[in-house]
Amino acid sequence: MSERAHPGGDHRGHHPPSARPLHGELTRKPVRVVAAAFGIITSLVACDVPPDLIPEDGPVVLGAAPADGEGDADREGPFRVFFDRRLFPRDVNRGRVSLESGTRGSFLALRFDPVDRVLLVSPQAQLDPATRYRLTLEGLRDLEGRAMASRTVITFETGEDAVGEPPPEAPTWADVAPLFAGCASEGCHVGPAPALGLDLSSGEAVARTAIGVPAVQTRVGARDRVWYGASSLDGLARIDVVAGQGQPARSYLLYKALGDPHAAGERMPPSPDPALDARSLRRLADWILAGAPTG
Structure with a gap:
Protein backbone atom coordinates (compact mmCIF):
# COMPACT_ATOMS: atom_id res chain seq x y z
CA MET A 1 0.00 0.00 0.00
CA SER A 2 1.24 3.47 -0.67
CA GLU A 3 0.53 6.82 0.90
CA ARG A 4 2.77 8.42 -1.71
CA ALA A 5 1.86 11.88 -2.93
CA HIS A 6 0.29 12.18 -6.36
CA PRO A 7 -1.34 15.20 -8.03
CA GLY A 8 -4.83 13.76 -7.97
CA GLY A 9 -6.90 10.94 -6.54
CA ASP A 10 -7.61 7.54 -7.98
CA HIS A 11 -10.83 7.65 -9.98
CA ARG A 12 -11.30 4.03 -10.92
CA GLY A 13 -14.94 3.96 -9.98
CA HIS A 14 -18.12 3.39 -11.89
CA HIS A 15 -21.50 4.99 -11.65
CA PRO A 16 -23.53 3.09 -9.03
CA PRO A 17 -26.33 0.85 -10.29
CA SER A 18 -29.81 2.19 -9.85
CA ALA A 19 -31.56 1.40 -6.59
CA ARG A 20 -34.87 2.52 -5.22
CA PRO A 21 -33.93 5.03 -2.50
CA LEU A 22 -35.62 4.97 0.88
CA HIS A 23 -35.94 8.50 2.17
CA GLY A 24 -38.36 10.76 3.96
CA GLY A 159 -39.74 -9.92 19.07
CA GLU A 160 -38.89 -12.00 22.13
CA ASP A 161 -35.30 -12.94 21.21
CA ALA A 162 -32.32 -11.03 22.58
CA VAL A 163 -29.47 -12.96 20.99
CA GLY A 164 -27.38 -10.27 19.31
CA GLU A 165 -24.44 -11.35 17.20
CA PRO A 166 -20.79 -12.08 17.96
CA PRO A 167 -18.11 -9.66 16.78
CA PRO A 168 -16.33 -10.59 13.54
CA GLU A 169 -13.37 -12.91 13.88
CA ALA A 170 -10.32 -10.79 14.56
CA PRO A 171 -7.57 -11.12 11.91
CA THR A 172 -3.99 -11.20 13.15
CA TRP A 173 -0.95 -9.35 11.83
CA ALA A 174 -0.01 -12.50 9.91
CA ASP A 175 -3.41 -12.30 8.16
CA VAL A 176 -2.97 -8.71 6.98
CA ALA A 177 0.80 -8.45 6.47
CA PRO A 178 0.52 -9.72 2.85
CA LEU A 179 -1.88 -6.84 2.11
CA PHE A 180 0.90 -4.36 2.85
CA ALA A 181 3.57 -6.21 0.87
CA GLY A 182 3.03 -4.23 -2.33
CA CYS A 183 3.88 -1.00 -0.51
CA ALA A 184 6.63 -2.29 1.77
CA SER A 185 9.13 -2.34 -1.07
CA GLU A 186 12.39 -0.54 -1.71
CA GLY A 187 11.89 3.17 -2.28
CA CYS A 188 8.42 3.13 -0.75
CA HIS A 189 7.20 2.48 2.80
CA VAL A 190 10.25 0.69 4.17
CA GLY A 191 13.75 1.43 5.41
CA PRO A 192 15.31 4.18 7.52
CA ALA A 193 13.56 6.95 5.55
CA PRO A 194 10.21 5.52 4.38
CA ALA A 195 7.93 7.62 2.17
CA LEU A 196 6.06 10.21 4.27
CA GLY A 197 7.42 8.54 7.41
CA LEU A 198 5.13 5.52 7.02
CA ASP A 199 6.83 2.14 7.41
CA LEU A 200 4.72 -0.90 6.49
CA SER A 201 7.49 -3.48 6.53
CA SER A 202 6.64 -5.13 9.88
CA GLY A 203 4.10 -5.16 12.67
CA GLU A 204 6.44 -3.17 14.90
CA ALA A 205 6.95 -0.57 12.17
CA VAL A 206 3.19 -0.23 11.59
CA ALA A 207 2.58 0.19 15.33
CA ARG A 208 5.24 2.91 15.44
CA THR A 209 4.42 4.87 12.27
CA ALA A 210 0.72 4.23 11.58
CA ILE A 211 -1.37 3.42 14.66
CA GLY A 212 -2.51 6.70 16.20
CA VAL A 213 -0.25 8.69 13.85
CA PRO A 214 -1.97 11.48 11.87
CA ALA A 215 -2.03 11.00 8.11
CA VAL A 216 -0.14 13.73 6.26
CA GLN A 217 -2.19 13.76 3.06
CA THR A 218 -5.36 15.14 4.60
CA ARG A 219 -5.14 18.90 4.24
CA VAL A 220 -6.38 20.84 1.23
CA GLY A 221 -3.65 22.67 -0.71
CA ALA A 222 -0.08 22.08 -1.76
CA ARG A 223 2.96 22.19 0.48
CA ASP A 224 6.44 20.92 -0.26
CA ARG A 225 5.12 19.30 -3.45
CA VAL A 226 2.78 17.07 -1.46
CA TRP A 227 -0.85 17.12 -2.59
CA TYR A 228 -3.31 17.01 0.28
CA GLY A 229 -6.69 15.34 0.10
CA ALA A 230 -10.27 16.37 0.76
CA SER A 231 -10.98 18.17 4.03
CA SER A 232 -13.66 15.56 4.88
CA LEU A 233 -10.79 13.22 5.83
CA ASP A 234 -8.74 15.94 7.49
CA GLY A 235 -7.29 15.00 10.85
CA LEU A 236 -7.75 11.24 10.57
CA ALA A 237 -5.11 8.92 11.96
CA ARG A 238 -3.51 6.50 9.54
CA ILE A 239 -4.97 3.74 11.73
CA ASP A 240 -7.26 4.92 14.53
CA VAL A 241 -7.27 2.83 17.70
CA VAL A 242 -8.68 4.14 20.99
CA ALA A 243 -8.38 2.09 24.19
CA GLY A 244 -7.83 -1.07 22.16
CA GLN A 245 -10.88 -0.49 19.94
CA GLY A 246 -10.19 0.26 16.30
CA GLN A 247 -12.25 2.67 14.22
CA PRO A 248 -12.14 1.73 10.53
CA ALA A 249 -14.26 4.73 9.46
CA ARG A 250 -11.66 7.05 11.01
CA SER A 251 -8.60 5.25 9.60
CA TYR A 252 -7.10 6.98 6.58
CA LEU A 253 -5.25 3.91 5.31
CA LEU A 254 -8.56 2.11 4.81
CA TYR A 255 -9.79 4.89 2.51
CA LYS A 256 -6.51 4.60 0.61
CA ALA A 257 -7.01 0.85 0.23
CA LEU A 258 -10.59 1.44 -0.93
CA GLY A 259 -9.31 3.82 -3.60
CA ASP A 260 -11.70 6.46 -2.30
CA PRO A 261 -11.30 9.61 -4.43
CA HIS A 262 -11.42 11.77 -1.28
CA ALA A 263 -8.07 10.36 -0.18
CA ALA A 264 -5.06 11.96 -1.83
CA GLY A 265 -2.66 10.23 -4.18
CA GLU A 266 -2.76 6.73 -5.57
CA ARG A 267 -4.78 3.90 -4.13
CA MET A 268 -3.03 1.38 -1.93
CA PRO A 269 -1.35 -0.67 -3.25
CA PRO A 270 -0.51 1.54 -6.24
CA SER A 271 -0.72 0.35 -9.82
CA PRO A 272 0.44 -1.77 -11.53
CA ASP A 273 -0.34 -3.94 -8.50
CA PRO A 274 -4.01 -4.98 -8.48
CA ALA A 275 -6.42 -3.34 -6.06
CA LEU A 276 -7.38 -5.32 -2.96
CA ASP A 277 -10.40 -7.52 -3.57
CA ALA A 278 -13.55 -7.45 -1.43
CA ARG A 279 -12.35 -10.22 0.89
CA SER A 280 -9.02 -8.49 1.51
CA LEU A 281 -10.72 -5.15 2.20
CA ARG A 282 -13.03 -6.88 4.66
CA ARG A 283 -10.04 -8.48 6.38
CA LEU A 284 -8.24 -5.15 6.64
CA ALA A 285 -11.29 -3.38 8.11
CA ASP A 286 -11.90 -6.19 10.63
CA TRP A 287 -8.23 -6.10 11.65
CA ILE A 288 -8.50 -2.38 12.37
CA LEU A 289 -11.78 -2.93 14.24
CA ALA A 290 -10.03 -5.51 16.44
CA GLY A 291 -7.48 -2.89 17.48
CA ALA A 292 -4.93 -3.51 14.69
CA PRO A 293 -2.90 -6.17 16.57
CA THR A 294 0.71 -6.20 15.37
CA GLY A 295 2.21 -8.88 17.63
Whole structure:
Protein backbone atom coordinates (compact mmCIF):
# COMPACT_ATOMS: atom_id res chain seq x y z
CA MET A 1 0.00 0.00 0.00
CA SER A 2 1.24 3.47 -0.67
CA GLU A 3 0.53 6.82 0.90
CA ARG A 4 2.77 8.42 -1.71
CA ALA A 5 1.86 11.88 -2.93
CA HIS A 6 0.29 12.18 -6.36
CA PRO A 7 -1.34 15.20 -8.03
CA GLY A 8 -4.83 13.76 -7.97
CA GLY A 9 -6.90 10.94 -6.54
CA ASP A 10 -7.61 7.54 -7.98
CA HIS A 11 -10.83 7.65 -9.98
CA ARG A 12 -11.30 4.03 -10.92
CA GLY A 13 -14.94 3.96 -9.98
CA HIS A 14 -18.12 3.39 -11.89
CA HIS A 15 -21.50 4.99 -11.65
CA PRO A 16 -23.53 3.09 -9.03
CA PRO A 17 -26.33 0.85 -10.29
CA SER A 18 -29.81 2.19 -9.85
CA ALA A 19 -31.56 1.40 -6.59
CA ARG A 20 -34.87 2.52 -5.22
CA PRO A 21 -33.93 5.03 -2.50
CA LEU A 22 -35.62 4.97 0.88
CA HIS A 23 -35.94 8.50 2.17
CA GLY A 24 -38.36 10.76 3.96
CA GLU A 25 -40.86 9.45 6.49
CA LEU A 26 -40.86 5.69 5.83
CA THR A 27 -44.27 4.92 7.26
CA ARG A 28 -45.67 3.13 4.22
CA LYS A 29 -45.75 -0.63 3.70
CA PRO A 30 -42.49 -2.51 4.45
CA VAL A 31 -39.70 -1.99 1.97
CA ARG A 32 -37.73 -5.22 1.85
CA VAL A 33 -34.69 -4.35 -0.17
CA VAL A 34 -32.01 -5.29 2.35
CA ALA A 35 -30.56 -8.23 0.46
CA ALA A 36 -30.55 -6.31 -2.80
CA ALA A 37 -29.03 -3.27 -1.14
CA PHE A 38 -26.31 -5.35 0.48
CA GLY A 39 -25.47 -6.91 -2.88
CA ILE A 40 -25.28 -3.48 -4.49
CA ILE A 41 -23.04 -2.14 -1.76
CA THR A 42 -20.63 -5.05 -1.67
CA SER A 43 -20.36 -4.95 -5.46
CA LEU A 44 -19.24 -1.32 -5.13
CA VAL A 45 -16.49 -2.02 -2.60
CA ALA A 46 -13.72 -1.10 -5.01
CA CYS A 47 -15.85 1.01 -7.37
CA ASP A 48 -15.98 4.62 -6.23
CA VAL A 49 -17.89 7.23 -8.14
CA PRO A 50 -15.76 9.71 -10.11
CA PRO A 51 -16.29 13.30 -8.89
CA ASP A 52 -18.00 14.33 -12.14
CA LEU A 53 -20.62 11.58 -11.64
CA ILE A 54 -21.30 12.05 -7.92
CA PRO A 55 -24.95 13.09 -7.48
CA GLU A 56 -25.64 16.58 -6.20
CA ASP A 57 -27.90 15.44 -3.37
CA GLY A 58 -26.74 13.92 -0.09
CA PRO A 59 -26.57 10.30 1.10
CA VAL A 60 -29.50 8.04 0.23
CA VAL A 61 -30.69 5.11 2.35
CA LEU A 62 -30.96 1.98 0.18
CA GLY A 63 -32.46 -0.33 2.78
CA ALA A 64 -32.39 -1.49 6.37
CA ALA A 65 -32.35 -4.63 8.49
CA PRO A 66 -34.86 -4.93 9.97
CA ALA A 67 -36.73 -3.37 7.08
CA ASP A 68 -39.26 -0.60 7.58
CA GLY A 69 -42.44 -2.11 9.02
CA GLU A 70 -40.83 -5.44 9.88
CA GLY A 71 -41.48 -7.34 13.11
CA ASP A 72 -39.69 -9.86 15.32
CA ALA A 73 -36.47 -7.82 15.46
CA ASP A 74 -33.75 -9.04 17.82
CA ARG A 75 -33.81 -6.89 20.97
CA GLU A 76 -30.03 -6.58 21.11
CA GLY A 77 -29.45 -5.59 17.49
CA PRO A 78 -27.36 -4.49 15.80
CA PHE A 79 -29.70 -2.82 13.33
CA ARG A 80 -28.27 -1.99 9.91
CA VAL A 81 -28.92 0.90 7.53
CA PHE A 82 -27.40 0.63 4.04
CA PHE A 83 -26.26 3.74 2.16
CA ASP A 84 -25.39 4.50 -1.44
CA ARG A 85 -22.04 6.08 -0.45
CA ARG A 86 -19.66 6.62 2.45
CA LEU A 87 -20.58 8.99 5.26
CA PHE A 88 -18.60 11.82 6.80
CA PRO A 89 -17.02 10.03 9.81
CA ARG A 90 -17.68 12.76 12.38
CA ASP A 91 -21.41 12.82 11.57
CA VAL A 92 -22.00 9.31 12.91
CA ASN A 93 -23.17 10.33 16.37
CA ARG A 94 -26.25 10.25 18.59
CA GLY A 95 -27.14 13.80 17.61
CA ARG A 96 -28.03 12.57 14.11
CA VAL A 97 -29.16 8.99 14.81
CA SER A 98 -31.78 8.10 17.43
CA LEU A 99 -33.89 5.10 18.45
CA GLU A 100 -37.14 5.74 20.31
CA SER A 101 -40.29 4.02 21.50
CA GLY A 102 -42.97 6.58 22.21
CA THR A 103 -41.11 9.38 23.95
CA ARG A 104 -38.44 7.11 25.43
CA GLY A 105 -35.05 7.03 23.73
CA SER A 106 -32.37 4.33 23.78
CA PHE A 107 -28.67 4.91 24.39
CA LEU A 108 -26.84 3.77 21.27
CA ALA A 109 -23.43 2.65 20.10
CA LEU A 110 -22.92 3.63 16.45
CA ARG A 111 -20.42 2.45 13.88
CA PHE A 112 -20.20 3.12 10.15
CA ASP A 113 -18.49 0.51 7.98
CA PRO A 114 -16.92 2.27 4.96
CA VAL A 115 -16.29 -1.05 3.18
CA ASP A 116 -19.93 -2.15 2.97
CA ARG A 117 -21.31 1.39 3.43
CA VAL A 118 -23.54 0.32 6.28
CA LEU A 119 -24.39 2.03 9.57
CA LEU A 120 -24.59 -0.37 12.52
CA VAL A 121 -26.85 0.74 15.38
CA SER A 122 -26.51 -1.17 18.67
CA PRO A 123 -28.66 -0.40 21.73
CA GLN A 124 -26.62 -0.45 24.93
CA ALA A 125 -29.46 -2.14 26.83
CA GLN A 126 -31.90 -4.76 25.60
CA LEU A 127 -34.99 -3.30 23.97
CA ASP A 128 -38.42 -4.19 25.30
CA PRO A 129 -40.13 -7.20 23.68
CA ALA A 130 -43.12 -6.79 21.36
CA THR A 131 -42.57 -3.04 21.19
CA ARG A 132 -42.61 -0.67 18.23
CA TYR A 133 -39.47 1.46 17.73
CA ARG A 134 -38.51 4.33 15.45
CA LEU A 135 -34.97 4.58 14.09
CA THR A 136 -34.44 8.16 12.89
CA LEU A 137 -31.56 9.48 10.79
CA GLU A 138 -31.22 13.16 10.03
CA GLY A 139 -28.51 15.45 8.67
CA LEU A 140 -25.91 12.78 7.89
CA ARG A 141 -23.44 14.04 5.29
CA ASP A 142 -21.29 12.36 2.67
CA LEU A 143 -17.58 12.98 2.11
CA GLU A 144 -18.46 15.94 -0.13
CA GLY A 145 -20.27 17.59 2.79
CA ARG A 146 -23.76 17.13 1.30
CA ALA A 147 -26.48 16.32 3.82
CA MET A 148 -29.38 13.88 3.47
CA ALA A 149 -32.23 15.54 1.59
CA SER A 150 -34.72 14.72 4.34
CA ARG A 151 -35.13 12.87 7.58
CA THR A 152 -35.42 9.09 7.32
CA VAL A 153 -37.55 7.13 9.80
CA ILE A 154 -37.50 3.33 9.88
CA THR A 155 -40.07 1.66 12.12
CA PHE A 156 -39.91 -1.93 13.35
CA GLU A 157 -41.26 -4.10 16.15
CA THR A 158 -39.15 -6.24 18.45
CA GLY A 159 -39.74 -9.92 19.07
CA GLU A 160 -38.89 -12.00 22.13
CA ASP A 161 -35.30 -12.94 21.21
CA ALA A 162 -32.32 -11.03 22.58
CA VAL A 163 -29.47 -12.96 20.99
CA GLY A 164 -27.38 -10.27 19.31
CA GLU A 165 -24.44 -11.35 17.20
CA PRO A 166 -20.79 -12.08 17.96
CA PRO A 167 -18.11 -9.66 16.78
CA PRO A 168 -16.33 -10.59 13.54
CA GLU A 169 -13.37 -12.91 13.88
CA ALA A 170 -10.32 -10.79 14.56
CA PRO A 171 -7.57 -11.12 11.91
CA THR A 172 -3.99 -11.20 13.15
CA TRP A 173 -0.95 -9.35 11.83
CA ALA A 174 -0.01 -12.50 9.91
CA ASP A 175 -3.41 -12.30 8.16
CA VAL A 176 -2.97 -8.71 6.98
CA ALA A 177 0.80 -8.45 6.47
CA PRO A 178 0.52 -9.72 2.85
CA LEU A 179 -1.88 -6.84 2.11
CA PHE A 180 0.90 -4.36 2.85
CA ALA A 181 3.57 -6.21 0.87
CA GLY A 182 3.03 -4.23 -2.33
CA CYS A 183 3.88 -1.00 -0.51
CA ALA A 184 6.63 -2.29 1.77
CA SER A 185 9.13 -2.34 -1.07
CA GLU A 186 12.39 -0.54 -1.71
CA GLY A 187 11.89 3.17 -2.28
CA CYS A 188 8.42 3.13 -0.75
CA HIS A 189 7.20 2.48 2.80
CA VAL A 190 10.25 0.69 4.17
CA GLY A 191 13.75 1.43 5.41
CA PRO A 192 15.31 4.18 7.52
CA ALA A 193 13.56 6.95 5.55
CA PRO A 194 10.21 5.52 4.38
CA ALA A 195 7.93 7.62 2.17
CA LEU A 196 6.06 10.21 4.27
CA GLY A 197 7.42 8.54 7.41
CA LEU A 198 5.13 5.52 7.02
CA ASP A 199 6.83 2.14 7.41
CA LEU A 200 4.72 -0.90 6.49
CA SER A 201 7.49 -3.48 6.53
CA SER A 202 6.64 -5.13 9.88
CA GLY A 203 4.10 -5.16 12.67
CA GLU A 204 6.44 -3.17 14.90
CA ALA A 205 6.95 -0.57 12.17
CA VAL A 206 3.19 -0.23 11.59
CA ALA A 207 2.58 0.19 15.33
CA ARG A 208 5.24 2.91 15.44
CA THR A 209 4.42 4.87 12.27
CA ALA A 210 0.72 4.23 11.58
CA ILE A 211 -1.37 3.42 14.66
CA GLY A 212 -2.51 6.70 16.20
CA VAL A 213 -0.25 8.69 13.85
CA PRO A 214 -1.97 11.48 11.87
CA ALA A 215 -2.03 11.00 8.11
CA VAL A 216 -0.14 13.73 6.26
CA GLN A 217 -2.19 13.76 3.06
CA THR A 218 -5.36 15.14 4.60
CA ARG A 219 -5.14 18.90 4.24
CA VAL A 220 -6.38 20.84 1.23
CA GLY A 221 -3.65 22.67 -0.71
CA ALA A 222 -0.08 22.08 -1.76
CA ARG A 223 2.96 22.19 0.48
CA ASP A 224 6.44 20.92 -0.26
CA ARG A 225 5.12 19.30 -3.45
CA VAL A 226 2.78 17.07 -1.46
CA TRP A 227 -0.85 17.12 -2.59
CA TYR A 228 -3.31 17.01 0.28
CA GLY A 229 -6.69 15.34 0.10
CA ALA A 230 -10.27 16.37 0.76
CA SER A 231 -10.98 18.17 4.03
CA SER A 232 -13.66 15.56 4.88
CA LEU A 233 -10.79 13.22 5.83
CA ASP A 234 -8.74 15.94 7.49
CA GLY A 235 -7.29 15.00 10.85
CA LEU A 236 -7.75 11.24 10.57
CA ALA A 237 -5.11 8.92 11.96
CA ARG A 238 -3.51 6.50 9.54
CA ILE A 239 -4.97 3.74 11.73
CA ASP A 240 -7.26 4.92 14.53
CA VAL A 241 -7.27 2.83 17.70
CA VAL A 242 -8.68 4.14 20.99
CA ALA A 243 -8.38 2.09 24.19
CA GLY A 244 -7.83 -1.07 22.16
CA GLN A 245 -10.88 -0.49 19.94
CA GLY A 246 -10.19 0.26 16.30
CA GLN A 247 -12.25 2.67 14.22
CA PRO A 248 -12.14 1.73 10.53
CA ALA A 249 -14.26 4.73 9.46
CA ARG A 250 -11.66 7.05 11.01
CA SER A 251 -8.60 5.25 9.60
CA TYR A 252 -7.10 6.98 6.58
CA LEU A 253 -5.25 3.91 5.31
CA LEU A 254 -8.56 2.11 4.81
CA TYR A 255 -9.79 4.89 2.51
CA LYS A 256 -6.51 4.60 0.61
CA ALA A 257 -7.01 0.85 0.23
CA LEU A 258 -10.59 1.44 -0.93
CA GLY A 259 -9.31 3.82 -3.60
CA ASP A 260 -11.70 6.46 -2.30
CA PRO A 261 -11.30 9.61 -4.43
CA HIS A 262 -11.42 11.77 -1.28
CA ALA A 263 -8.07 10.36 -0.18
CA ALA A 264 -5.06 11.96 -1.83
CA GLY A 265 -2.66 10.23 -4.18
CA GLU A 266 -2.76 6.73 -5.57
CA ARG A 267 -4.78 3.90 -4.13
CA MET A 268 -3.03 1.38 -1.93
CA PRO A 269 -1.35 -0.67 -3.25
CA PRO A 270 -0.51 1.54 -6.24
CA SER A 271 -0.72 0.35 -9.82
CA PRO A 272 0.44 -1.77 -11.53
CA ASP A 273 -0.34 -3.94 -8.50
CA PRO A 274 -4.01 -4.98 -8.48
CA ALA A 275 -6.42 -3.34 -6.06
CA LEU A 276 -7.38 -5.32 -2.96
CA ASP A 277 -10.40 -7.52 -3.57
CA ALA A 278 -13.55 -7.45 -1.43
CA ARG A 279 -12.35 -10.22 0.89
CA SER A 280 -9.02 -8.49 1.51
CA LEU A 281 -10.72 -5.15 2.20
CA ARG A 282 -13.03 -6.88 4.66
CA ARG A 283 -10.04 -8.48 6.38
CA LEU A 284 -8.24 -5.15 6.64
CA ALA A 285 -11.29 -3.38 8.11
CA ASP A 286 -11.90 -6.19 10.63
CA TRP A 287 -8.23 -6.10 11.65
CA ILE A 288 -8.50 -2.38 12.37
CA LEU A 289 -11.78 -2.93 14.24
CA ALA A 290 -10.03 -5.51 16.44
CA GLY A 291 -7.48 -2.89 17.48
CA ALA A 292 -4.93 -3.51 14.69
CA PRO A 293 -2.90 -6.17 16.57
CA THR A 294 0.71 -6.20 15.37
CA GLY A 295 2.21 -8.88 17.63
